[in-house]
Structure formats: C-alpha cells, structure tokens
Amino acid sequence: MSNKEYNFSEIEKKWQDFWEGSGLFRVNEECDRDKFYCLVMFPYPSGTLHVGHGRNYIIGDVVSRYKIMKGFRVLSPIGWDAFGLPAENAAIASGIHPSIHTKNNIKKMKVQLERWGVGYDWDREVTSCEPDYYKWTQWIFLKLFERNLAYKKKAAVNWCPSCATVLANEQVVDDLCERCDTRVKQRDLEQWFFRISDFAQRLLDDLETLDGWPEKVKVMQTNWIGRSEGAKINFKLEGSEKIIPCFTTRPDTIFGVTFMSLAPEHPIINELIKGTDHENPVSEFVDRVRCQSAIERTSEGTVKEGIFTGRYVINPVNSERVPLWVSNYALMEYGTGAVMAVPAHDQRDFEFACKYKLPIKIVIQPSGNDTALRPEEMSEAYVEDGVQVNSCQFDGIPNREAIPKIIDFFEEKGMGERNINYRLRDWLISRQRYWGAPIPIIYCDRCGAVPVPEDDLPVLLPENVEFKPHGHSPLNDVEEFVNTTCPKCGSGARRETDTMDTFVDSSWYYLRYLSSKDNAQAFDSETVNKWLPVDQYIGGIEHAILHLLYSRFITKVFFDLKLINFNEPFRNLFTQGMIIKDGAKMSKSKGNVVNPDLITEKYGADTQRLYTLFIAPPQRDAEWNDRGVIGSYRFLNRLWNNITEFEEHFKNVPDTEIQHSLFSKETKELYRHINITIKKVTEDIEKSWSFNTAIAAVMELLNMVVDFSAGLRDKEFKDEVNINDFNILRLSLETIVKVLAPFVPHICEELWKILGHNPSIFSVPWPIYDEDAIAAEQVEMVIQINGKVRSKLVVPSEISEDDLKSRVMEDQKIIENLDGKKIIKTIVVPKKLVNLVVR
RNA sequence: GCCGAAGUGGCGGAAUUGGCAGACGCGUUAGGUUCAGGACCUAAUGUCCGCAAGGAUGUCGGGGUUCGAAUCCCCGCUUCGGCACCA
Known part of the structure; x- marks a missing residue:
C-alpha cells in the first residue's frame, strides 16, 4: 500500500469554495420542510480564535451536517457580539478607533472560521455594533421602558475601577470584576435597570419545561434566582403609628424574637434617632458600614456588628417590647431590610446576641425531649426541626406543621401575610463607556426622562470621540451628541450618555438571524414563530447564568408583548467543556494558547476537527496534546490511501448489488461490522453526542477493512465471487466516508468523488443499518468458575442451554479446573457467559 | 457549610438494565522498510511472579449486597464547579 500524505490544503480549499458556491448552508426561511435551527453562541471579535474556541464551532458543524444528511432544512447562522470593552481599551492604548479595530478582528476571525470548514449561512451574518443592529437593541429598550420594565434608580452598585464602569451582579464574581479580576467597589449611583426580578417566578417555573438543558445549568439558575418562601410580619414601632415589616422564612420562631436588626441603609433609621442621644453614634456606625464593599459586608466570616437605636418595636403575637438595632449583616436589598432576630434558632442572630448580651429564648425543642435545650448551655443556634414551646396556642405542634398555621393566624389578625422572596436582583444595564448601544433617553428639565421616539432610532454613536478612562462615558464630552431637543416639548435637552451592557445585545440576536436585513422591524414574528425556539444551542458553561438568563428574560418580555408565541428561546442546550x-x-496571558492556524497548516482542518472531537466526550474538559493530533492525521491518511489505491477498480468494476449467497466467512463478518458501525455511530450521535466513541468505531471498521483489502490487492475482478468481494469492500469504504462526513467533511467529499460519485456527499442520505445483519451466528462465551474466567467457547448463538452445558463440561480447561469439585449452581447468561459455582 | 459533577494503565479516554476491565488513539519497546531522518508496515504493551505454559492482583480508600461489582448500597478521601450572613 502507498504511504502518501494526502494534499489536504488543496482539497479543503476546493470544497469550502464548493459549499459556498452551491449554497449548502443557505436556507430560505419560507421553506416548510422539517426545520432545524442549530445555533452556536456568537463570538466576541477578540482577534484570534484558539483551538479551544474551535470546539464550539466544530461541534455545531457536526450537528448541522448530520441533520442535513438526515434530511432536515438546517439553519446555521453566525454573527458577532461586537460591542464591548476590549475594543475600547485598545483604542485608549493605541488610538485605533473601536469600530476599525472590531472590523479588522471580524475579518481575521471569519477567515479562521472558514478555514475550519464550519458552514454558516453568511447572508444572515449580524454584527451587534452596526447601527442596523443596535437600532433594534435600542428599540427593545424602548419597549421595556414603555412597559415600565426599564427604570432608573439610585442604588449601591458595583463599580469596577479598572473598567471604569458599573457592573451587573451577575458580572461580579467573588467581589472581583468578571472581566478583569479587579476588586469592585460599592458606589451610590443613579443607573438604569431592567426589571428581571419581576420575572423571577416565571424564570424558575419554566426551567422545569427545559428537558433539553443540562441539569447543572438549571441548578445554577435555580440557585441564582434563590426563591425562599415565608411570611412578611408587621412590627409596630413603639410610640409611633409606623410599621416596620420584616420577611422571615421561619414564622414558627416568631415567639422567640428578642431583637430586630435593620440594614444600615434602611430609610427609617434617620427618623428613629433624630434628636436622641443615639443619633451621633448610630450615624457614625451607619456611615462606617456603608463604606464597606459587598463582600466585606456579606461574607460569612465577617464579624457581626451593630448598635442599639434606643427604640423598640412590638412583637404582634405577644406584645413583647423588641429592641431595635442596626446591624451590618442585615441587607437592604433583600426582603424588607429588617430582620426579626431569633438567636435560639438562627446562627447569625445567635452570634450577634452573644456579642451584645441579648436574651436567647427557645421556642422549638428537639422532639424526643430527653435532651431539652437550655439557653445558657447553647454554643450554637438550634436550626433543626422540633416541637413548638413557649408559643402559646401553638405549643406542642411540630414546627413544620406550625408554619402554615402561624401564617394563617397572622393573616386572620392582620399581623402579616404569606410572602416569597428572591435573591435575583434587577439587571443593571447602563455602562459608563463608549463602545455600546446608546441608551435612547433624553433628559428634559420640564418633562424628565423622555424616550427617543421610535422613528428617530437609531441614536447613532458619534465617531469622533476622545478615548480616556475617566469614569464617565466619553459621550459626555461630545457636545453635538449630548445637546438635543426634548421630543415632547421641543425645549433644549440632554441625551443620556451611558450605553447598554453588551449582554443586552446578545439577549436577542438569535431572533435577528431570521430577518437580518429587515430595515422595518427587529424581527418578523411569523418567521420567528416558525423557526424558534432554537432546536439546538451550543456554547460554554460560563454563560450558564449571564447570557442564558438574560435571553430567557427578554424572550418572556417579547412573549408578553405578543411579538412571539414561545416562552423559552432555546429548546435544547449543550455546554461543551x-x-x-x-x-x-x-489564555494569552498564560501563554498556553494553541494556534489553530498552525495545526491547519501542518495537518489540515479535517485533522484538527477529528482530533477535537476524538479528544474526549464533548461536554467534558479535555487536555490538548500536540502529539495526539498526529493520530488523527494518520487515520485520515490511512483512509485516503486505502481508498485511492483502488481508484481504478472503482471505475472499472461494475457496482452490482451485493449477493449474500456469495458471502464467505470473511465477507459476511465485514458486512456485519459495516452495519454494526452504522448503528453505533448513529446512536452515539443521536443519544449522547459521544463523538469520540463514534469515531473510535469507525477506526475499528477501517482496521478491519485494511485487513480485508490485503487479500484483494492486485486482484483482477472478473468472476462473480470476486466482484461481490470487491463490492463489499466498496460498501465498507462508502459507509466509512458517509458516516465520517459530518466530522471531516472535506476529505469525505473528495473520497466520495474518488469512489465514483457526484458531489455532494451532503446530498446523500445518512446510511441505514440492517438489523438482521448484525446478529452473529457464532458467539464467543466466557466460562467462569466461581466468577473467574477459566475458558472461552465459540458456540452457535442460538445454542440451547443443555447443549451449552454439555459443551462446557467437555472443555479440557474446565475439567482441569473443576478438579473433582462439586457444582452447586450454574448461571447462564445467553450469548455472554456461563458461571459454574463450585465447592 | 449546602448543592452538583468527577476520580479507571505512562497519557487522553472506553466499558452502566451488574456479566471477559483497559475499546480507540497517543506514548513506549522490538522487528521490517529506508542512504539517513521522517513517514509507513508487523508485533508486544495495567502491575507482580514465571524461561514458558500459566498464576496472582487490579477501576480513589474502607465496608456491604451478589454466583459475579468500575457499575448497586453505606462510610470516608481527593479534585473541580455553583451557592453562601439572602433572614
């Protein structure tokens, strides 16, 4: 056999041009055949892709091409998440305008994607920094503003000093900026928010409908939304008509309240202390705590601190006076900003009470009360379940049962009500940066914040801007941008100079692909309703909360606006490792980036694709090994050489139907393995995306074919048996080429031609296996004695149990090993093994 | 702390209604081919004992269920990810 290396660069270029020219991936959205929307997360144009990025696109391409062969009309679009900080930071550093920088990067990355042979409908390309895209991002803002889902408020927000902008909660990880790892600071700023917290329950409920999502992502979103059930209880302020409500998940502990904690930001504090002896110390405490960052305030290790306000509230159930404190562990953003403290049954309250010598009152005792709790002996709060004590009419009831009863009691007496709280906060979307979609709002002294009329969109980003990281948007300094007139009253007004979080851009791009060139609307409802939800979404786990939660939210808003008829954007989600x-x-900073261009140059795109798929199951993280690449390259060359050496025969030997009656033992076995392989590859793709084992199965088949073809080499194919043997070889090679086509499309197109067919292999239906051919006539069975393998027997697969047992007893090795011992039990697993239990 | 995933040769990994552990590939070793290198071909390759035939042992550790456990159950350990002063 020849050992040439195939000319991948010529072949790959040729077929990439062919697919582009023949429009393999161009899809008419009017088409009503079986549709399949396959979507990969669109990239940020950072400049270059590494082999790790490649995994995402290669997996998506395998799915698209497989579905095409299965007869689906596949929509596979791509675009660019093109706004964002790196381009602007580059502008600050180098003076190159972000739009130039971004366009250059897109050009480079597009070449990379094409070189991988990943197929897209480029006619649908979207770029989020282009006015014809961000016009509609701004339109979406207006729609949310109309429905009061976009609003401005002053709040303590996360500020990244390095990025010189505010960040959403989701973009802060362990108190560090998700982008640049700088420690974020708390700042009181007036900012724009989207009311995602209004959708908390729906976002939670609909997770249950997402059967095609990884459990892990659903758990992460559930945690992030953080629902807790409980009650809101009203405490009257002593000496006032005012009520201070507080939220608790443990209404069963209401009789154990011994103090109340207010968040330092609580608006009532000022009036509580005004003119009292407590005014100065409490104010000082509040000011000091408010300077701390969120993490200093909220991490578990932080020492609890507080100060007495001098005032009391009244516990509604027993009229006890409850001292009112301000403490650093109460958070204004959660619940009502006031905590009813039960030191006996809450660890935080317990620590606080110990420190400030506040009373501890037990209201729940462990059941089986041999070990009754006593406050003076407690070293930590008792947070387990038990039985109510010191709780008047509720005494003796198990606390879990008492919870609804106590809430009913509150509701009857007007003391409080059922209540649910979520951890999810509203989405902070304004950014003090240039390279984003301007928020379409105009401030007028007379009319307030006025939305830009739809007809005036887009609010264009001015080109000539000075780039400096100074903590307010560079747009502030552009007079002709800022100064405008009020759309309502016509008087002089100023534009909003903040831009939108880029996650707003990416929260709806999957809709725009369906009408990427439509100047009249963001998307066409009818078309979108036909093609969405996305059948398969593929991307990184890092977006488990951020992008995927925001997109689900925006989808629900559109649903409510009746712009779309589906509730969830992505039916199936796959997160690759x-x-x-x-x-x-x-990462560039670690210097461990593998450049895909070098791999493609040396071994070709198909090798890179194959190795990327073969390296590990796609959902798992995998270590890149440069040596490993060569194994994939060898395999492709082996396949190439084994097909091309018979090229003449493929032309000359008539391609007659295979005659089963002419099968020899070897041909029958090969025919069987052809069918086994089709089955294995199909099931691996369909059921579990186990591309690595699918490829391994094809490698096994090729190994078998290589052995088989050795016997046929140099033969002339003249008699009937000969021709039949050759056609089995032909069938096996054609099958290999077909089932490999989604993985390594270029070489398969070329080999398909060499096998004597017209292009394209992607117009060939995915092969179907013959179940009957898979059954073997003979099987090798393992013979065990006491669970240890002692012999092996080849027997007819339909052998009767009696025949099998007598064959086992005649086996020389078994006779030796039995050594006269007594057989107590015989276990027979058909077609697999026989186990003799002996003593 | 709570929740989740994972742990198998020198390496990536395979095997799940419980039934031959290590498919496939990398690496390594020996041989062939070659002026040489690479490439290619053939064979071997978990560990230990043995010239060999063969035997023992082996899937993070320890128990258990079973004729039989990488797989099921219990108790631990390690790594990774999420949440974490959210009342």
Whole structure:
C-alpha cells in the first residue's frame, strides 16, 4: 500500500469554495420542510480564535451536517457580539478607533472560521455594533421602558475601577470584576435597570419545561434566582403609628424574637434617632458600614456588628417590647431590610446576641425531649426541626406543621401575610463607556426622562470621540451628541450618555438571524414563530447564568408583548467543556494558547476537527496534546490511501448489488461490522453526542477493512465471487466516508468523488443499518468458575442451554479446573457467559 | 457549610438494565522498510511472579449486597464547579 500524505490544503480549499458556491448552508426561511435551527453562541471579535474556541464551532458543524444528511432544512447562522470593552481599551492604548479595530478582528476571525470548514449561512451574518443592529437593541429598550420594565434608580452598585464602569451582579464574581479580576467597589449611583426580578417566578417555573438543558445549568439558575418562601410580619414601632415589616422564612420562631436588626441603609433609621442621644453614634456606625464593599459586608466570616437605636418595636403575637438595632449583616436589598432576630434558632442572630448580651429564648425543642435545650448551655443556634414551646396556642405542634398555621393566624389578625422572596436582583444595564448601544433617553428639565421616539432610532454613536478612562462615558464630552431637543416639548435637552451592557445585545440576536436585513422591524414574528425556539444551542458553561438568563428574560418580555408565541428561546442546550493546555484554561496571558492556524497548516482542518472531537466526550474538559493530533492525521491518511489505491477498480468494476449467497466467512463478518458501525455511530450521535466513541468505531471498521483489502490487492475482478468481494469492500469504504462526513467533511467529499460519485456527499442520505445483519451466528462465551474466567467457547448463538452445558463440561480447561469439585449452581447468561459455582 | 459533577494503565479516554476491565488513539519497546531522518508496515504493551505454559492482583480508600461489582448500597478521601450572613 502507498504511504502518501494526502494534499489536504488543496482539497479543503476546493470544497469550502464548493459549499459556498452551491449554497449548502443557505436556507430560505419560507421553506416548510422539517426545520432545524442549530445555533452556536456568537463570538466576541477578540482577534484570534484558539483551538479551544474551535470546539464550539466544530461541534455545531457536526450537528448541522448530520441533520442535513438526515434530511432536515438546517439553519446555521453566525454573527458577532461586537460591542464591548476590549475594543475600547485598545483604542485608549493605541488610538485605533473601536469600530476599525472590531472590523479588522471580524475579518481575521471569519477567515479562521472558514478555514475550519464550519458552514454558516453568511447572508444572515449580524454584527451587534452596526447601527442596523443596535437600532433594534435600542428599540427593545424602548419597549421595556414603555412597559415600565426599564427604570432608573439610585442604588449601591458595583463599580469596577479598572473598567471604569458599573457592573451587573451577575458580572461580579467573588467581589472581583468578571472581566478583569479587579476588586469592585460599592458606589451610590443613579443607573438604569431592567426589571428581571419581576420575572423571577416565571424564570424558575419554566426551567422545569427545559428537558433539553443540562441539569447543572438549571441548578445554577435555580440557585441564582434563590426563591425562599415565608411570611412578611408587621412590627409596630413603639410610640409611633409606623410599621416596620420584616420577611422571615421561619414564622414558627416568631415567639422567640428578642431583637430586630435593620440594614444600615434602611430609610427609617434617620427618623428613629433624630434628636436622641443615639443619633451621633448610630450615624457614625451607619456611615462606617456603608463604606464597606459587598463582600466585606456579606461574607460569612465577617464579624457581626451593630448598635442599639434606643427604640423598640412590638412583637404582634405577644406584645413583647423588641429592641431595635442596626446591624451590618442585615441587607437592604433583600426582603424588607429588617430582620426579626431569633438567636435560639438562627446562627447569625445567635452570634450577634452573644456579642451584645441579648436574651436567647427557645421556642422549638428537639422532639424526643430527653435532651431539652437550655439557653445558657447553647454554643450554637438550634436550626433543626422540633416541637413548638413557649408559643402559646401553638405549643406542642411540630414546627413544620406550625408554619402554615402561624401564617394563617397572622393573616386572620392582620399581623402579616404569606410572602416569597428572591435573591435575583434587577439587571443593571447602563455602562459608563463608549463602545455600546446608546441608551435612547433624553433628559428634559420640564418633562424628565423622555424616550427617543421610535422613528428617530437609531441614536447613532458619534465617531469622533476622545478615548480616556475617566469614569464617565466619553459621550459626555461630545457636545453635538449630548445637546438635543426634548421630543415632547421641543425645549433644549440632554441625551443620556451611558450605553447598554453588551449582554443586552446578545439577549436577542438569535431572533435577528431570521430577518437580518429587515430595515422595518427587529424581527418578523411569523418567521420567528416558525423557526424558534432554537432546536439546538451550543456554547460554554460560563454563560450558564449571564447570557442564558438574560435571553430567557427578554424572550418572556417579547412573549408578553405578543411579538412571539414561545416562552423559552432555546429548546435544547449543550455546554461543551473547555480545552485545557498544561493544566490551565488557554489564555494569552498564560501563554498556553494553541494556534489553530498552525495545526491547519501542518495537518489540515479535517485533522484538527477529528482530533477535537476524538479528544474526549464533548461536554467534558479535555487536555490538548500536540502529539495526539498526529493520530488523527494518520487515520485520515490511512483512509485516503486505502481508498485511492483502488481508484481504478472503482471505475472499472461494475457496482452490482451485493449477493449474500456469495458471502464467505470473511465477507459476511465485514458486512456485519459495516452495519454494526452504522448503528453505533448513529446512536452515539443521536443519544449522547459521544463523538469520540463514534469515531473510535469507525477506526475499528477501517482496521478491519485494511485487513480485508490485503487479500484483494492486485486482484483482477472478473468472476462473480470476486466482484461481490470487491463490492463489499466498496460498501465498507462508502459507509466509512458517509458516516465520517459530518466530522471531516472535506476529505469525505473528495473520497466520495474518488469512489465514483457526484458531489455532494451532503446530498446523500445518512446510511441505514440492517438489523438482521448484525446478529452473529457464532458467539464467543466466557466460562467462569466461581466468577473467574477459566475458558472461552465459540458456540452457535442460538445454542440451547443443555447443549451449552454439555459443551462446557467437555472443555479440557474446565475439567482441569473443576478438579473433582462439586457444582452447586450454574448461571447462564445467553450469548455472554456461563458461571459454574463450585465447592 | 449546602448543592452538583468527577476520580479507571505512562497519557487522553472506553466499558452502566451488574456479566471477559483497559475499546480507540497517543506514548513506549522490538522487528521490517529506508542512504539517513521522517513517514509507513508487523508485533508486544495495567502491575507482580514465571524461561514458558500459566498464576496472582487490579477501576480513589474502607465496608456491604451478589454466583459475579468500575457499575448497586453505606462510610470516608481527593479534585473541580455553583451557592453562601439572602433572614
């Protein structure tokens, strides 16, 4: 056999041009055949892609091409998440305008994507920084503003000093900026928010409908939304008509309240202390605590601190006077900003009470009361279940049962009500940066914040801007941008100079692909309703909360606006694992980036694709091994050489139907394995996306074909048996080429031609296997004695149990091993094994 | 602390209604081919004992269920991810 290396660069270019020219991936949205919307998360144009990024696009391409062969009309679009900080930071550093920088990067990355042979409908390309895209991002803002889902408020927000902008909660990880790892600070600023917290329950409920999502992502979103059930209880302020409500998940502990904690930001504090002896110390405490960052305030290790206000509230159930404190562990953003403190049954309250010598009152005792709790002996709060004590009419009831009863009691007496709280906060969407979609709002002294009329969209980003990181948007300094007239009253007014979080851009792009060139609307409802939800979404786990939660939210808003008829954007989600190099995630700063261009140059795109798929199951992280690439390259060359050496025969030997009656033992076995392989590959793709094992199965088949073809080499195919043998070889090679086509499309197109067919292999239906051919006539069975393998027997697969047993007893090795011992039990697993239990 | 995932040769990984552990590939070793290198071909390759035939042992550790456990149950350990002063 020849050992040439195939000319991948010529072949790959040729077929990439062919697919582009023949419009393999161009899809007419009017088409009503079986549709399949396959979507990969669109990239941020950072400049270059590494092999780790490649995994995402390669997986998406495998799915698209497989579905095409299965007869689906596949929509596979791509675009660019093109607004964002890196381009602007580059502008500050180098003076190159972000739009130039971004366009250059897009050009480079597009070449990379094409070189991988990943197929897209480029006619649908969207770029989020282009006015014809961000016009509609602004339109979406207006729609939310109309429905009061976009609003401005002053709040303590996360400020990244390095990025010189505010960040959403989701973009702060362990008190660090998700982008640049700088420690964020708390600042009181007036900012724009989207009311995502109004959708908390729906976002939670609909997770249950997402059967095609990884459990892990659903758990993460559930945690992030953080629902807790409980009650809101009204405490009267002593000496006032005022009520201070507080939220609790443990209304069963209401009789154990011994103090109340207010968040330092609580608006009532000032009036509580005004003119009293407590005014100065409490104010000082409040000011000091408010300077701390969120993490200093809220981490578990932080020492609890507080100060007495001098005032009391009244516990509604027993009229006890409850001292009112301000403490650093009460958060204004959660619940009502006031905590009813039960030191006996809450660890935080317990620590606080110990520190300030506040009373501890037990209201729940462990059941089986041999070990009754006593306050003076407690070293930590008792947070387990038990039986109510010191709780008047509720005494003796198990606390879990008491909860609804106590809430009913509150509701009857007007003391409080059922209540649910969520951890999810509203989405902070304004950014003090240039390179984003301007928020379409105009401030007028007379009319307030006025939305830009739809007809005036887009609010264009001015081109000539000075780039400096100074903590307010560079747009502030552009007079002709800022100064405008009020759309309502016509008097002089100023534009909003903040831009939108880029996650707003990416929260709706999957809709725009369906009408990327439509100048009259963001998307066409009818078309979108036909093609969405997305059948398969593929992307990184890092978006488990951010992008995927925001997109679900925006989809629900559109649903409410009756713009779309579906509630969830992505029916199936696949999160691929990271490619690791030298034990770490690839990054420029670590210098462990593997450049795909070098791999493609040396071995070709198909090799890179094959290795990326073969390296590990796609959902798992995998270590990139440069040596491993060569194995994939060898395999493709082996396949190439085994087909091309018979090229003449494929032309000359008539391609007659295979005659089963002419099968020899070898041909029958090969025919059987052809069918086994089709089955295995199909099931691996369909059921579990186990591309690595699918490819391994094809490798096994090729190994078998290589052995088989050795016997046919140099033969002339003249008699009937000969021709039949050759056509089995032909069938096996054609099958290999077909089932490999989604993985390594270029070489398969070329080999399909060499096998004597017209292009394209993607117009060929996915092969179907013959179930009957898979059944073997003979099987090898393992013979065990006491669970240890002692012999193996080849027997007819339909052998009777009696025949099998007598064959076992005649086996020389078994006779030796039995050594006269007594057989107590015989276990027979048909077609697999026989186990003799002996003593 | 709570929730979740994972742990198998020198390496990536395979095997799940419980039934031959290590498919496939990398690496390594030996041989062939080659002026040479690479490439290619053939064979071997978990560990230990043995010239061999063969035997023992082996899937993070310890128990258990079973004729039989990588797989099921219990108790631990390690790694990774999420949440974490959210009342």
